[in-house]
Amino acid sequence: MxxxxxxxxxxxxxxxxxxxxxxxxxxxxxxxxxxxxxxxxxxxxxxxxxxxxxxxxxxxxxxxxxxxxxxxxxxxxxxxxxxxxxxxxxxxxxxxxxxxxxxxxxxxxxxxxxxxxxxAIGGLDILSSAAAQGPMTRVEVTTTKLPATLVQPWMDDADAERLRATTAPVEVFHGNAREATRMFPRSLNVAATLGWVVGDFDKVDVRLIADPAADLTCHHVRAEGEAGRYSFEIRNLPSAENPRTSGxxxxxxxxxxxxxxxxxxxxx
Ligand SMILES: NC(=O)c1ccc[n+]([C@@H]2O[C@H](COP(=O)([O-])OP(=O)(O)OC[C@H]3O[C@@H](n4cnc5c(N)ncnc54)[C@H](O)[C@@H]3O)[C@@H](O)[C@H]2O)c1
Structure with a gap:
């Protein structure tokens, strides 16, 4: 304005x-x-x-x-x-x-x-430019976070407790960015941002891993299209105020x- x-x-x-x-x-x-x-x-x-x-x-x-x-x-x-x-x-x-x-x-x-x-991520500038050159053929993100930050209101008590208590990495979601952001609305904004940038939420293949050893929140992005091939990994320290969010x-x-x-x- x-x-x-x-x-x-x-x-x-x-x-x-x-x-x-x-x-x-x-x-x-x-x-x-x-x-x-x-x-x-x-x-x-x-x-x-x-x-x-x-x-x-x-x-x-x-x-x-x-x-x-x-x-x-x-x-x-x-x-x-x-x-x-x-x-x-x-x-x-x-x-x-x-x-x-x-x-x-x-x-x-x-x-x-x-x-x-x-x-929470970078690299969106080049993906946006690449998607403008031609449609991306593959966009993937694997996000790894501490288990307790991934507990959702729709989980029943037993599932929530199993997630909190896991002692090994476990995949809690695999699907596209549209479903990801509906099921984990406060945890998978990164997947949605990738969807927006490449112009197709359904094309973004999202895996969400709960890992009790994930002191850093990790987003591993891989993308491919006419313009080239991209792979990058971001590791952020969770915010002290809200561990769902990166500082x-x-x-x-x-x-x-x-x-x-x-x-x-x-x-x-
Ligand atoms: N783009 C990204 O990479 C990214 C990363 C982390 C978080 N986020 C988004 O940012 C949001 C805030 O993150 P945060 O860590 O500050 O969360 P937070 O829970 O610490 O704070 C959110 C605040 O918003 C208030 N709030 C919630 N709904 C409201 C509403 N309808 N009207 C008015 N106030 C409302 C809450 O009371 C709370 O005080 C998250 O929900 C998430 O969607 C985006």
Missing amino acids: TRPYGDPVRVAVIGGGAIGASVVAALREGRLPGVVPVAVVDGRSVGDLGVPQLRLEAALDQADVVVECAGQSVIAQSAADILNRGIDLLISSVGALADPEVAAAVRAAGPGRFVLTAG VVPHAVLRSLAALVGRPTGVV
């Missing part, structure tokens, strides 16, 4: 958890000059993050940009409305876009612009925010 040159960019953060609290703290410390946090929105009381906690409507009245780091439901319920108000939106819960109706609504909305953060993600969000507000730093 247009704002007078030199005016601060006002940011509302939805989700004051592991990612959101770090993003607010970094913005308050001046990480992005000229970008100021004005509100945090959360379904629970998040305590004192140094900015007012407001309801969504009140926060939108004050914001030029919304940073979502809450969950898929926020994108499904509010993304189009935010964009239609002319507010730009940075999406962390990329898995929401695996639902074709949500993706269509987000794409159709505006004049606000939306971008997705690369979040690097708030910094990825801040990088994406810098690009969205027109103040990119370095490689884009």
